[in-house]
Each structure stands twice: as C-alpha cells, then as structure tokens.
Amino acid sequence: MSKAAEIDIVSVSKVYGATTAVHSISLKIPAGSYCCFLGPSGCGKTSTLRMIAGHESISSGDIRLGNAVVTDFPPAKRGTAMMFQSYALFPHLDLVDNVAFSLKMKGVAKDERRAKALELLTLMQMDAYAMRRPAQLSGGQQQRVALARALITDPEALLLDEPLSALDPFLKIRMRAELKKLQKSLGITFVHVTHSQEEAMALADIIVIMNDGKIEQAATPRKVFEQPATAFVARFMGDHNVLSGRVVSSQNGVTTLEVPEGQTFSVRGNGKHAGEVIDIGIRTDRVRLASTTDKTLGFNGIVSNIEYRGASVKITVVGAGSDDFTVIASDGDYFANPASVGDAVSLSWALEDAVLLGRVSA
Numbered sequence: 001m002s003k004a005a006e007i008d009i010v011s012v013s014k015v016y017g018a019t020t021a022v023h024s025i026s027l028k029i030p031a032g033s034y035c036c037f038l039g040p041s042g043c044g045k046t047s048t049l050r051m052i053a054g055h056e057s058i059s060s061g062d063i064r065l066g067n068a069v070v071t072d073f074p075p076a077k078r079g080t081a082m083m084f085q086s087y088a089l090f091p092h093l094d095l096v097d098n099v100a101f102s103l104k105m106k107g108v109a110k111d112e113r114r115a116k117a118l119e120l121l122t123l124m125q126m127d128a129y130a131m132r133r134p135a136q137l138s139g140g141q142q143q144r145v146a147l148a149r150a151l152i153t154d155p156e157a158l159l160l161d162e163p164l165s166a167l168d169p170f171l172k173i174r175m176r177a178e179l180k181k182l183q184k185s186l187g188i189t190f191v192h193v194t195h196s197q198e199e200a201m202a203l204a205d206i207i208v209i210m211n212d213g214k215i216e217q218a219a220t221p222r223k224v225f226e227q228p229a230t231a232f233v234a235r236f237m238g239d240h241n242v243l244s245g246r247v248v249s250s251q252n253g254v255t256t257l258e259v260p261e262g263q264t265f266s267v268r269g270n271g272k273h274a275g276e277v278i279d280i281g282i283r284t285d286r287v288r289l290a291s292t293t294d295k296t297l298g299f300n301g302i303v304s305n306i307e308y309r310g311a312s313v314k315i316t317v318v319g320a321g322s323d324d325f326t327v328i329a330s331d332g333d334y335f336a337n338p339a340s341v342g343d344a345v346s347l348s349w350a351l352e353d354a355v356l357l358g359r360v361s362a
C-alpha cells in the first residue's frame with residue numbers, strides 16, 4: 001500500500017562556503033502530486049532535491065514530510081527514495097539483487113527481499129530479465145530497474161534527479177509517459193529535477209521555476225504558460241516576448257508603458273507608478289503579421305530571421321527596443337502572406353495576449 005506525503009519546504013537555504021546555492025525558499029508540494037523543478041544550470045534545483053532526500057545538509061530552515069520534520073533525519077529514515085541520473089546500479093549484481101539492495105541493508109531476510117524485488121520488477125515489466133546484470137540491458141530497461149530499486153522501500157515521495165537525461169530522444173518521450181503513468185498508479189508524490197521546459201510541461205502538476213537560488217514561480221503548467229510571473233519565467237519558457245519600458249499611466253485596469261524607442265504599449269492591470277520600469281510579456285503565438293489601428297497593441301519592425309518548423313513558422317523581428325521579437329505563425333497563416341528577411345512588417349496582438357510581469361525580491 002502506497003501512501004503519499006505533502007512536502008513542506010520552509011525558508012530553506014543552502015550555503016557551500018562562499019556560495020549561497022539556495023536562498024531561503026518556501027514551497028508546499030501537495031501529497032500525491034507530480035512536481036518538476038526547472039531552471040538553468042546552477043540555479044539550485046539539485047541542491048534543493050538533495051536537501052529533501054537528506055543527501056545534503058540544510059544550512060537553515062526546515063523540511064517537513066507529512067507530519068514529520070525531517071530536517072535532521074538521515075536519508076533512509078525520511079520516507080523518501082531517490083533515483084539518480086546515472087541510475088547507480090551495481091554492475092556485478094543481477095537485477096533482483098540490485099532491486100533488493102536497500103532491503104538487504106535493512107536486514108530483511110533473503111527470501112522476503114527477493115520476493116519483493118521480483119514483485120517490483122514485475123510492476124516495471126522487467127521480471128523476464130530478473131537474472132541479467134545491468135550491462136545486459138538497454139538504457140530504458142536500466143531506468144526501469146533503477147525505478148524498481150527506488151520504490152522497494154515503499155517511499156511516500158520519490159525524488160528523481162534528471163531521470164531522462166541519459167536516454168535518446170525517442171526513448172525519452174516514451175519513458176516520460178511511463179513515469180507519468182507510474183506516478184498516477186502509485187499515487188505518491190514525485191519530485192523531478194529537469195532543465196527541459198518541454199519535459200516539465202508534459203509531466204508536472206506543479207512546475208517550480210528556479211533562478212539564482214530563488215523560486216521565480218510555482219504553478220500549474222497552464223498558469224506558467226498563460227501567466228508567467230516574471231520576465232525571467234517568460235524568457236526561460238520561451239512562449240512570450242518581453243518588452244521593458246517606463247509606465248506612462250496605470251488606471252482603470254490598463255497600464256501603458258513607453259519603450260526606449262518611443263512606442264507605447266498597453267497591458268491589463270494597474271497600480272503601477274508613472275515613471276516606474278516594468279516588463280510585459282506578449283504571447284509569441286498570438287502576434288499577427290498585420291497592421292493594427294490601435295498602435296498601443298503593436299509596432300512596425302524589420303524581419304531579421306525566418307525559421308520553418310513544419311506546422312508553424314518562427315519569424316524574428318527587430319523593433320520596439322527588441323532584437324529578437326518572436327512571432328510564431330501557423331504554416332497556413334504564414335504562407336498565405338509570406339515575408340522575407342529585411343521586410344518591414346506590422347505586428348499586432350490583442351489586449352488579453354499581453355501580461356504584466358513582476359519581479360522576484362532579493
């Protein structure tokens with residue numbers, strides 16, 4: 001019987017000598033959810049995962065798992081299990097002994113631990129290979145064994161550090177679907193570290209986007225896509241253009257800003273101060289290559305690059321203070337009215353396709 005636990009991270013920091021890798025982050029991961037930590041290299045996601053697992057000490061703050069404060073517990077006493085990027089299988093042991101290893105460490109009798117290992121290999125559809133050694137398996141099969149090994153302790157939360165990074169692109173997508181199915185059927189909390197936006201969007205109930213040791217946004221994939229909280233999230237996820245400028249007015253539910261090149265743009269939301277520097281995000285897939293009568297919802301620019309992607313075309317435009325304003329047009333829309341590099345184009349969008357972006361406090 002599996003049990004899921006909420007993970008509560010309270011003002012947790014990680015300091016390595018002169019480097020603060022994680023700056024006082026707080027987050028609740030609901031029991032039974034699939035949570036992905038996403039961010040660029042060095043942002044602190046692996047340190048956070050390792051602190052949840054107990055493989056790294058917590059410099060300050062607390063971590064609670066279910067009802068227990070586990071901050072000072074060793075890894076084996078936390079109710080978590082970790083699956084490593086390299087799978088860390090023992091080359092000289094067969095699959096049954098690999099999977100049974102942590103039960104052996106706990107002193108469980110041989111027959112009992114081998115029976116349980118076989119049960120997990122069956123769950124992962126690897127029972128037919130039980131007597132093989134890891135080197136006699138494909139990458140995807142090794143991953144299934146590593147999962148079986150992590151799950152043998154009946155964890156309340158499974159922690160996965162870049163679990164798909166060793167697989168080729170096709171296998172990656174297949175194993176991604178298997179991970180999601182496994183999490184749903186076990187019902188336990190999964191915390192998965194990745195640097196792939198696509199992977200996080202495909203798997204997560206909650207995406208936690210980290211930058212420079214802080215959480216920029218923790219929300220559902222849909223919320224992250226539709227309402228990126230900060231300019232960093234908007235740029236990192238790649239689905240919004242970011243324009244920066246000074247507030248001209250901010251009232252009646254609409255804020256207007258002026259960019260350095262002099263154009264003004266409107267966005268929903270108010271409460272900003274005149275003169276304040278703000279960022280707005282504009283959906284790349286909602287920008288139209290056509291003129292608009294409302295100049296606060298578009299601008300004229302010069303096409304600098306065109307990339308054909310099959311179902312869509314990516315057009316890069318210089319203008320409004322941006323060197324790489326991106327338009328993703330459907331192939332049908334684009335080929336009805338194609339453009340060339342160097343062309344002057346009019347871009348436009350609707351008020352609801354732009355969002356006001358916030359800032360993460362230091």
Ligand SMILES: Nc1ncnc2c1ncn2[C@@H]1O[C@H](COP(=O)(O)OP(=O)(O)OP(=O)(O)O)[C@@H](O)[C@H]1O
Pocket residue numbers: 016017019020021039040041042043044045046047048195
């Ligand atoms: N054992 C350590 N000693 C000193 N500094 C460390 C140690 N581990 C990590 N760091 C530093 O802490 C910061 C965060 O590292 P962390 O591995 O958590 O990032 P990450 O987001 O997981 O990166 P990646 O995607 O490259 O694995 C980095 O600046 C890193 O150099």
